[in-house]
Amino acid sequence: MLSFNELEKGVDIIIDNQPYRILEASHLFKGRGHSVLQARLRNLISCNIISKTIHPSENFEEAEIKKIEAKFLYSYSVREKFSNGASRRKFIFCKKDNPRDRFELLQEQIDRAVYFLKPGQEVQGLMFQDKIINIILPIKVKLKVIEVSPGIKGDRAQGGTKVIILETGAKINAPLFIKEGDIVEINTENGEYVRRIESTPLKEDS
Structure with missing residues (x-):
């Protein structure tokens, strides 16, 4: 478990059984030596960003995120559409050392990465509880x-x-x-x- 003092930018924690990465963390002092942590976190599965106030009494389980080398193959439109009528797409990847070992992610999962993905692009796959949940592009x-x-x-x-x-x-x-x-x-x-x-x-x- 991670204590209050171990929570900082870049740390991955579990909230409601979902993995989150701390994007920003700042201490807000309330007086008499008491402080809380104001944090912005990204859900590593959905890419949704939330704000959360964390108190010293709270502890969090660290999210164990493994990385694998992968490659983007192609994308295609799916039947379901976004609420604004725009087409949704699925993105197909494979493990770098095994082109037949493939996995897919929805457009909303990989968020801004869709703007810079081309076939053959090497990426890192993020694994949580033995499942690939997202990818990271090179900087x-x-x-x-x-x-x-x-x-x-x-x-x-x-x-x-x-x-x-x-x-x-x-x-x-x-x-x-x-x-x-x-x-x-x-x-x-x-x-x-x-x-x-x-x-x-x-x-x-x-």
């Missing part, structure tokens, strides 16, 4: 630019940003010098452009 991934917003002739490297569309369908802001076909590096934790990895030759005007 940085390389993706191809398939479309850019119109630029202004004469734009220079430090002149601002524009919207680009990646091969996964994600839209992000990038420097004005980024072109269609470029390979760029993306930070998957905040969804931001990091740098250009490979540049495509400029097309000559006809």
Whole structure:
């Protein structure tokens, strides 16, 4: 069991039989030496984020999360839709060392990772009680630019940003010098452009 003083950012605990990761933890002092912990936690199965006030008298069981090396294969639409009518998708993965050993996760389970997943992308699978419950992307991934917003002739490297569309369908802001076909590096934790990895030759005007 984890005591009150052992609860901090990054620790995995069990609440109502579900694994949660502490995202933020700050002590709030109430006077006379008494304090509580204000925490934000993410459910590692559903990705839902909750806020919780934890008191010194509370103890929590540590969630034992194991990691395996895995690879994303493909996704497909399922019959059930979201409440707004949008299609839901299932994402199929396999263990890195055994392509036949596969598992699937729903779009809402992997949350923002859907924006940066392409077939063949290596990930880490999270296992809880012998079941794979979610995946973690590398902090940085390389993706191809398939479309850019119109630029202004004469734009220079430090002149601002524009919207680009990646091969996964994600839209992000990038420097004005980024072109269609470029390979760029993306930070998957905040969804931001990091740098250009490979540049495509400029097309000559006809």
